[in-house]
Amino acid sequence: MTLLRKKRIFYLLLSFLVIFCVFALRIAWIQTHSALKSVTIGGKTINELAVRQREESIELDSGRGHFMDRNGVPLTGGLTWTPILFPIKEVPAVQKLNKLAALLNTTPSTLRGIWSKLDKPYVWPEAGTSRIASEKTKKDPMKLNIEEAERFPDLNGLEVLPYVSRYMPGERGNQWLGYVAQRPDVIQKLRVEKHHPELSLTLQIGASGLEKTFDGLLRGNGGSVRAAYTIDGAKRPIEGIGTRIKADNSRYYPLQIRTTIDEQIQRDIERLVTQMHIQEGAVTVLDAVTGDIVAMVSLPFYNPNQIDPSVSNWSNRAVKAAVPGSIFKTVIAAAALEEGVSSPKETFYCNGTYGKYGIACWKKGGHGPITLEDGFAKSCNAVFAALGERLSSESIAAAASKLGLGRTIGWETASFLGGPPLKQLDQEEQGQVFYARTKADGGVRAQTALGQRDVLVSPLQAANLVVTLLHGGQVTAPRIASEIRFKDGTLMASFPRQTAPSSAGQISPRTAKLLLSWMRRVVTDGTGQSLEQAKWPLAGKSGTAQVEHGGKTLNHQWFIGYGPTHNPKYALAVLVQNRPAESKHQAKELFWRVMDLLASDPQK
Template sequence: MTLLRKRRIFYILIGFMLMLLIYAVRMVWIQIASANKAISASGMTMNELAVRQREEGIELDPGRGQFLDRHGEPLTGKTVWVPVLFPLKHLPDTSQIHGVADLLGVTAAELEGKWSRLQYPFIWKSPEGQAPLVLAEHEAERWSQVSGFRILPYMQRYLEDKSGKQWLGYVSQRPDYIRSLYGQTNSRGLPLSLQVGASGLERTFDQFLRGVGSTRAAYTVDGQKRPISGLGMRLTTANDRYYPLSVRTTVDRTIQQHLEDLTEQMGIREGAIVVLDAAQGDVVAMVSRPFFNPRQIDLEQGSWSNHAVKAAVPGSIFKTVIAAAALEEGVASPGEKFHCTGHYGKYGLSCWKEGGHGMITLKEAFAQSCNIVFAELGERLTADSIGRTADKLGLGRMVGWQSPSFREGLALRQIDQEEAGVVFAKGVSPDGGTRAQTALGQRDVLVSPLQAANLVVTLLHDGKVAAPRLVQDIYFKNGVRMLELPPQSAPSQYGAISPATARILRGWMKEVVSHGTGQALQNAQWHLAGKSGTAQTVSAGRPANHQWFIGYGPAKQPRYTVAVLVENRSPGAPHQATELFRRVMDLLAARIHEI
């Protein structure tokens, strides 16, 4: 072998060894870098996961944004102190077990049995059920020396176990939804166990509420789940100056709570109350019955559904639409006289007043809620004119606040579950009988309490339809406003009713209280105006009535509009909605003096 050939072989071997060295260095670098950079489905690096494997941790605060009322008072997010058990191979001594058991209100055997079987950290529950047991803050230091047991600050999202705030909604784990977000910006690190909005504002504003990380408490153990001496508790949190965000609603927390208490006092089983700010149509309070527990949702039972935005048979409050249509179309005048005998022979309809009202003007017929007069108006009007007028007044369509870019697919509807309602059912020929029944707010007509309260706002604004808001702005953690959601209108494609018609109807609503079906309201703290309604329906196969009252107050300088619905009352039962409306207005009058 020549010297030249030997040198070539030497250089080839040297080159091969260099390549192996470079490859080895590269693989080491990749493993180190990937351990620091790779993100798992939980949003942690591989190094963080390795540490987590040696810790038994629990989430104390998911870092989700919070809701505030219009005055900045919290609607969600209350810090409470809760007992937490961490899994251990060897439990504390007998005296400590007995002490902790006494604190938790259980026997030592019960505590020991639960603790010895733990695979993961556990927040001790209250005897009532799903909510954590809440202890005093000063207990935290006293029990800090017991291995595997701590009393820690915990973010309790909902302030009440049961409430009528279905508009606020609830959160739940929705892995399918999280997976659907993975293609969006800043969503890859979302863990599948993350709780996200499932209904209400929690759902419609979920994109603003997710935050940037949770606060966790970890108890460091070895591979045998034995506490590592000297390490103890480890708290980790996402320290961000901008997140989580705060969402400020239009709701007055005090009014909301007073109205919820009022429905309890009056024994309201099903129904709703909607209070709107007369100035711009914002939601001041919205109560739905039956109440729901946001911590324990039963989807089949259905109490989480918001009756305030669900469409129901309106009865005589729909006569407001018929009166507006008759005036707008010129088929009747305010002073025109009608004859009510108590029966409308052609369709078997009757008036609520036995024997009828006799000779009566349209103005008086509205105040007295005369069925015969309005059945005749229904026949005089066309189906198109009734439908157009309803649309002009914000009925038969959704009116809640939505983002201006909604039609481009960037939907942001503030009010979840809102139903559009209906005037005439699709496929039905609106003949004279159909129109007569529709004029009484029966047949196929459906209106939500939100729409009903907003109809009154429309009359106060001379025909301009407002778009009720539940949220007015969003703030960064440092208090700087991130986004403003200004008031909007919800105009009809058919235009608006005339200011003259709106003024006439406002005056007729005053007549309802002074001389008509709402005279029981004359002893209220404010002078009030409104319209009553009773709708015939069926509940559980039996005849039932929906009772309504809508209106505004004070009559001279309106501050609020209110819609009250009491559902499924027994036929012939006292008109509970009128009494509820009065007491709601009295509470609002008292609140004005408090602020």
């Protein structure tokens, strides 16, 4: 393929991506090459069917729909120049491959060994990979700019073509996006149950995250682009034909899905947790006004281009339930106030131990005489163990449900566009308050009140609990997608904000307001005083939960809250998992530093 023609293809593809960024749509790429025609070579006419039988083709763009962030920044679909090797009979000799091998970061002999064994087109991988990657260990394609692409030699069977990568290279903490993979078992089911016999068994479909929940809308319904390298029956290039580009055209597809995610904030938090050397956990940032998901970082990171199903790093810990520790005292305080079993100024006495059930306060020697309000700010275990014994298990479970715990809360609908139900969040766990078979006696309730025993809460639920308080007790249903548009930019569907009410009702605005003020006292007078150094005035609740992990007793560290207190913009939940006992409370520091990032955001 001539350089002029390569540039023409590249700039047409580049124009497509620019339009996608601005208008959230994609146009047909290369209409003039959308169909193969009969050609004459050496006085002999070769018809379209004959040429097609001698093509080696590769997909440059699958036509699958794309995601963007709330500002229109693309989250999938990166366009670069990529070297592609096509299987041919006469692979260049080793001595002719020196320049190409150097550009591909490999040796001439290795390059020739790979090329000579090809039975299908091969996208050269990044950073000198010297073997053909399997589908399971698929590598990121080599990415070149136009100047680098121009340096490649003109060799039969080699093309440097514009190539659309589904994901950016490297590891990220955006497991909510998910990944695509070949799932023949799923395709077979779709062929039979959904009457889609046209689906190829090798089609890449959503396997997790948004890729999975929106797969039926994203799946290649149009706009695919392929490059076909023509050879004769002996696998020799046919002179005069070269590489052909074929594009399917559709006015409406592929679709574009706008998320509620702010990609810049997402990346900033990912960099921050990396700098802090945090290994396990999650950070969830919600818009305090809308309840929308602004960022959701899960650790450890994953690479959507290299998924090993046996390794769980692709799982989104932000929606997975974990032992919450003292952040659950917010629920107990709400239950006690709503049920009238205590009041803010009631005085308890803490001597460092509760006296039964093996419960001790975190402060050696205890807090002495302490009110409920101060007990919340200082996270006194004696106060809340006593409240747990006073409350019934039904009251505790009801208060949790009223605050959005013990059930899934992500945005969903029973029917979407007249079709099947749509649930935006993949992998979301409902958590629990009491294990179903546990007899909730006084000891169980006392331990439950401290956020231990059987209690499980996800970071998403914890952040949404804060939003619930900010909304006067009304539980919102967090969105991660706001709308879908057709390729031409017209609106296909929107996802209106919605609530997730509990059958138990909701807590009163008065209780919600009181708990928010107590969260402020946690920072001014309690366990979160180090946050007074933050750029914004903040409010929150800390938590530490003991867990058994790998035969050791470790801690889950939590901090939840909101800021700025005078005009709340964000609600935030931080979970740092499996920390050594007595170690520094990283969740508190991370909460503070994330809030400082948000305070520095020019769009705040």
